[in-house]
Amino acid sequence: MDSNKAGSGIIIKCLGGLYTVESPDGIYECKARGVFRNRGISPCVGDRVDVENGVITEIAPRKNCIIRPPLANLDQLIFIVSTCEPAPNYLILDKFIAIAEYKGITPVMVITKTDLGDSRPVHEIYGGIGIDVVEVRYEDEASVEEVRQLLKGRISAFTGNSGAGKSTLLNAVDPTLNIATGEISRKLGRGRHTTRHAELYKLSEGGYIADTPGFSTFDTNRYDIIRKEELADCFREFAPFKDECRFRDCAHLCEKGCAVVDAVARGEISASRHESYKIMYEEAKQLKEWELK
Numbered sequence: 284m285d286s287n288k289a290g291s292g293i294i295i296k297c298l299g300g301l302y303t304v305e306s307p308d309g310i311y312e313c314k315a316r317g318v319f320r321n322r323g324i325s326p327c328v329g330d331r332v333d334v335e336n337g338v339i340t341e342i343a344p345r346k347n348c349i350i351r352p353p354l355a356n357l358d359q360l361i362f363i364v365s366t367c368e369p370a371p372n373y374l375i376l377d378k379f380i381a382i383a384e385y386k387g388i389t390p391v392m393v394i395t396k397t398d399l400g401d402s403r404p405v406h407e408i409y410g411g412i413g414i415d416v417v418e419v420r421y422e423d424e425a426s427v428e429e430v431r432q433l434l435k436g437r438i439s440a441f442t443g444n445s446g447a448g449k450s451t452l453l454n455a456v457d458p459t460l461n462i463a464t465g466e467i468s469r470k471l472g473r474g475r476h477t478t479r480h481a482e483l484y485k486l487s488e489g490g491y492i493a494d495t496p497g498f499s500t501f502d503t504n505r506y507d508i509i510r511k512e513e514l515a516d517c518f519r520e521f522a523p524f525k526d527e528c529r530f531r532d533c534a535h536l537c538e539k540g541c542a543v544v545d546a547v548a549r550g551e552i553s554a555s556r557h558e559s560y561k562i563m564y565e566e567a568k569q570l571k572e573w574e575l576k
């Protein structure tokens with residue numbers, strides 16, 4: 284560790300006002316310049332920063348930022364979906380995909396337990412709307428390599444149901460991470476009193492993976508809330524239809540002359556995705572103004 288050099292890097296950890304910055308020529312422990320506080324900005328994990336004499340002097344504009352857990356510049360959110368045990372929960376998946384779209388984070392899907400069940404429904408629903416769907420089979424090293432390539436050079440976070448196979452996959456991708464299976468949830472202590480913090484782990488083949496309590500399992504309450512008016516924009520496959528409805532203020536639920544509803548009837552939009560949309564829309568309607576930012 285050398286704090287006396289200048290350079291730029293990425294914040295990989297933040298604890299008690301001390302930032303760990305990784306740069307091409309080493310790892311620095313840094314403090315932040317007081318001016319950030321005055322500007323109401325606090326450096327966060329994932330930020331690309333300039334460092335001078337052990338002090339963060341500049342923060343590059345963020346591509347995106349989530350608040351809980353605090354994490355900036357996430358390139359992709361990787362959904363680990365098992366064919367069974369547990370079976371995919373399409374509503375929860377769609378809620379998270381909507382949030383990723385809302386935040387400008389690319390959603391990607393990895394299907395696990397392909398030896399135990401049928402992966403076709405996930406391919407049909409999500410591959411069909413242009414989301415990258417990778418299928419992993421542990422007896423086929425090429426499929427694990429495909430996941431490695433996906434992570435290379437990017438900041439990613441894994442999310443998925445407990446038991447979907449997140450730790451198994453991370454270990455296969457990078458054995459140096461050495462995560463015990465079933466460990467992610469235990470380690471991150473559901474319900475335990477923990478400070479919400481994120482940390483980035485560098486993968487041996489390049490790229491970073493975020494290990495955060497918020498991402499390890501599905502918990503949409505931790506995420507930003509999308510207003511009902513913004514929801515249709517978070518369903519990418521609605522785009523070619525949503526401006527063709529008879530009424531300008533169409534909510535795309537069951538209205539007459541709704542081009543989205545018609546597309547569902549023709550099978551051009553998946554019924555399960557539209558079902559999720561309707562449920563999310565109703566939930567968004569219940570939100571009070573003070574719950575929205």
Ligand SMILES: Nc1nc2c(ncn2[C@@H]2O[C@H](COP(=O)(O)OP(=O)(O)OP(=O)(O)O)[C@@H](O)[C@H]2O)c(=O)[nH]1
Nearest residue numbers: 395396445446447448449450451464465466467468
């Ligand atoms: N047959 C089969 N079993 C798998 C596969 N992937 C994971 N498993 C098993 O599924 C169980 C759960 O896997 P984990 O990797 O611990 O799942 P996780 O998503 O990390 O679970 P949490 O830590 O609870 O969030 C383990 O017993 C794994 O061995 C797979 O592709 N095929």
Ligand SMILES: [Zn+2]
Nearest residue numbers: 528533535541
């Ligand atoms: Zn409509």
